[in-house]
Amino acid sequence: MSETILEIKNLAKFFGKTKVLRDISLNVEKGDVIAIIGPSGSGKSTFLRCLNLLEEPTRGELIFKGETYFHIIKCKNDFVDYEAYHKALDAYEEELVRTEDNLAIYQNLKIEGKVDDSLNKKIAKAKKEFKEVRKHPVQKIDFFDSKSYEEAIKNTPKFSISNKEINKIRSKINMVFQSFNLFENKRVIDNCCLAPVKVLKMSNAEAKEIAIKELTAVNMQDRMNYYPRELSGGQKQRVAIARALCMNPEVILFDEPTSALDPEMVDEVLNVMKKLASEGRTMIVVTHEMNFAKNVANKVIFMDKGYVVESGNPKDIFENPKTDRLKQFLKMN
Amino acid sequence: MFDWGKIGKIFVENSDLIWSGIATTVILSLFGTFVGLILGIFLAYGKNIKVRDTDIFIIKILKRILKGFCVGYSVVLRGTPMMVQALIFKYGTNALGLNWEDISFPKEILNVFNGWFLAGLIVITFNTAAYMGEIVQSGLNGVDKGQIEGARSLGMSGAQTSLFVILPQAIRNALPTIGNELIVNIKDSSVLNIIAVSELFYRLKNIATTNYAFLEAYIILALIYLVLTLIASGILKLIEKKLDGQKISLNPFGRYLRARKEI
Ligand SMILES: Nc1ncnc2c1ncn2[C@@H]1O[C@H](COP(=O)(O)OP(=O)(O)O)[C@@H](O)[C@H]1O
Ligand SMILES: [Mg+2]
Numbered sequence: 001m002s003e004t005i006l007e008i009k010n011l012a013k014f015f016g017k018t019k020v021l022r023d024i025s026l027n028v029e030k031g032d033v034i035a036i037i038g039p040s041g042s043g044k045s046t047f048l049r050c051l052n053l054l055e056e057p058t059r060g061e062l063i064f065k066g067e068t069y070f071h072i073i074k075c076k077n078d079f080v081d082y083e084a085y086h087k088a089l090d091a092y093e094e095e096l097v098r099t100e101d102n103l104a105i106y107q108n109l110k111i112e113g114k115v116d117d118s119l120n121k122k123i124a125k126a127k128k129e130f131k132e133v134r135k136h137p138v139q140k141i142d143f144f145d146s147k148s149y150e151e152a153i154k155n156t157p158k159f160s161i162s163n164k165e166i167n168k169i170r171s172k173i174n175m176v177f178q179s180f181n182l183f184e185n186k187r188v189i190d191n192c193c194l195a196p197v198k199v200l201k202m203s204n205a206e207a208k209e210i211a212i213k214e215l216t217a218v219n220m221q222d223r224m225n226y227y228p229r230e231l232s233g234g235q236k237q238r239v240a241i242a243r244a245l246c247m248n249p250e251v252i253l254f255d256e257p258t259s260a261l262d263p264e265m266v267d268e269v270l271n272v273m274k275k276l277a278s279e280g281r282t283m284i285v286v287t288h289e290m291n292f293a294k295n296v297a298n299k300v301i302f303m304d305k306g307y308v309v310e311s312g313n314p315k316d317i318f319e320n321p322k323t324d325r326l327k328q329f330l331k332m333n
Numbered sequence: 334m335f336d337w338g339k340i341g342k343i344f345v346e347n348s349d350l351i352w353s354g355i356a357t358t359v360i361l362s363l364f365g366t367f368v369g370l371i372l373g374i375f376l377a378y379g380k381n382i383k384v385r386d387t388d389i390f391i392i393k394i395l396k397r398i399l400k401g402f403c404v405g406y407s408v409v410l411r412g413t414p415m416m417v418q419a420l421i422f423k424y425g426t427n428a429l430g431l432n433w434e435d436i437s438f439p440k441e442i443l444n445v446f447n448g449w450f451l452a453g454l455i456v457i458t459f460n461t462a463a464y465m466g467e468i469v470q471s472g473l474n475g476v477d478k479g480q481i482e483g484a485r486s487l488g489m490s491g492a493q494t495s496l497f498v499i500l501p502q503a504i505r506n507a508l509p510t511i512g513n514e515l516i517v518n519i520k521d522s523s524v525l526n527i528i529a530v531s532e533l534f535y536r537l538k539n540i541a542t543t544n545y546a547f548l549e550a551y552i553i554l555a556l557i558y559l560v561l562t563l564i565a566s567g568i569l570k571l572i573e574k575k576l577d578g579q580k581i582s583l584n585p586f587g588r589y590l591r592a593r594k595e596i
Contacts, residue, residue, distance in 0.1 A: 052486060163490065171488025181483030185501045194497060195487035240483075247487055 002029040004066075005250055005282055006051070006173075011060035013046050020046045022306045023060070028251065028284065033277045035293035035314070036286045038303035039329060044286040047303070048253045051284070052173040053166050065250070069169050071159035092137060099130040171199050174244035178256040180236040182228040188215065188239050189224040192246045200247065207246070214242040218272050234265030238272055245276075252276070254285040290333050294318050302326050340549045347540045353444040354536030355557060360445065361525070361532060362518035365457035370511060372458070373465020374500070379403030380470055403466070410463035416524040419456045423528045426452070433528075444531075453530035457522055461514060468510045472503030505576055512569035516562050533557060 006028035013021040049055040062070040103126040192211035218238040300317040436448030484494040523534035541550035
């Protein structure tokens with residue numbers, strides 16, 4: 001029996017009118033290593049940041065170990081069958097392009113002077129087809145049609161959560177950043193001790209003991225008294241991982257942890273992450289390292305333009321992609 | 334030309350007065366800089382107050398008033414000379430029935446502490462606070478936003494993040510400017526002689542008139558200010574080095590030697 005740690009239901013995030021995340025649902029079980037892949041700008045970082053509320057979602061529900069910690073239910077015009085709607089919209093747009101292209105081809109032939117009876121007939125037919133498609137457009141739904149976004153948000157029943165509770169959630173759902181974000185004013189060891197002492201109210205001695213243990217786990221024990229500026233990128237990221245581990249989090253979110261590293265340092269960080277995965281840590285990893293997603297993750301999510309386009313086990317995703325978008329993405333990477 | 338012997342003679346004969354002037358100036362500038370910095374931190378946060386749509390009405394009003402006060406304070410105090418501020422403070426408090434002359438300290442050391450000294454302390458502190466507010470504010474803005482996210486993502490509260498992560502970095506980055514403020518204060522505390530604060534300038538001015546030795550007295554004065562500012566900037570350099578964990582050494586290889594030793 002696996003235990004569900006995180007339930008994400010219909011999570012959406014809009015920045016003003018830019019819809020960055022659209023109704024993403026996901027269950028995270030204990031020990032899951034979930035890789036999120038997708039082109040840049042597809043909303044991967046925003047998704048992670050919503051999970052520990054660094055970004056406030058526009059709507060959706062977030063449940064941590066059975067306890068709801070974020071819930072905004074309904075906006076105007078919600079309750080649309082999203083899948084059906086988007087299928088219809090996609091089909092309509094495809095048809096539109098197909099028939100228009102068809103028409104253009106015949107018209108070009110005519111301009112080139114290859115006129116005969118059958119061509120004229122074909123043009124007439126293509127024209128009719130194109131018009132037919134346009135007669136039944138799938139309306140683009142503006143989910144906040146007449147009202148402005150802010151107004152819609154105002155009328156939304158809001159789940160309220162105190163800052164204290166948010167901090168508590170964050171202490172259990174830690175994040176490792178692309179840019180490390182180590183505390184520049186603190187030595188490596190103090191980077192690791194600060195949050196355990198201040199947030200978990202550990203004693204200094206206890207925090208230090210744990211910090212040494214975790215720094216040893218990422219093989220940074222001999223750099224304990226260094227400042228972040230004295231470390232290489234790979235070393236910084238390993239310290240950042242140790243810093244998160246010191247909080248003994250239930251979930252660790254990684255946002256492209258190796259993207260800012262020189263190529264020769266990528267592996268030292270990936271190896272640490274592999275070790276964490278094998279120890280049964282629950283991780284959600286946004287990454288461009290396809291081999292990591294393929295070999296370490298037990299679930300892969302492909303995101304594009306704010307949607308989860310495909311998800312499944314790594315084998316299916318990488319060997320058997322169903323959608324064109326994923327196929328294209330995998331070809332490029 | 335003047336007589337070096339006479340300079341020495343005047344210094345020795347009036348050394349008690351001169352030392353008390355030095356003590357007054359040093360205390361004024363150290364206290365003014367340090368307490369001014371602390372007030373400046375509050376000012377900087379006050380100027381950065383964000384009024385949120387979600388705030389309830391009364392909080393919005395309070396925030397606006399507080400923010401407006403902090404911004405106004407900083408504009409007025411930085412836009413007028415400290416000498417004028419001192420005079421307005423003196424006559425303003427006089428009008429309210431406060432006479433600084435009447436205030437005396439129970440224990441007197443070096444003939445420094447009196448009512449005017451207290452008034453001078455207040456003027457220089459509140460004047461420095463305005464500049465410190467500006468300095469701390471730009472220090473805060475200079476700290477990478479990732480530092481905040483790093484702390485918040487571990488569950489630290491906003492106050493903890495400010496206190497343990499952001500503020501120390503802001504102060505550290507602003508330290509050269511803060512130190513400069515100390516040096517400015519050592520020199521500019523001289524304007525407080527206008528309200529009879531018996532600091533260095535006030536003392537030497539009196540010595541000059543009583544001994545009828547103007548050039549000599551003011552040369553002594555200049556030399557003392559120079560020594561004080563040099564000592565101050567030397568100490569500040571040391572502090573900066575200390576804060577950098579002794580890593581910045583004059584020997585460009587120092588850091589690597591140290592690193593090798595540890596491995
Ligand atoms: N604070 C913000 N304000 C406005 N738009 C944002 C903000 N953060 C992200 N976005 C937009 O959201 C989209 C997704 O961004 P992001 O989640 O960073 O994508 P990814 O991590 O997949 O590259 C981008 O188009 C970006 O411009
Ligand atoms: Mg990103």
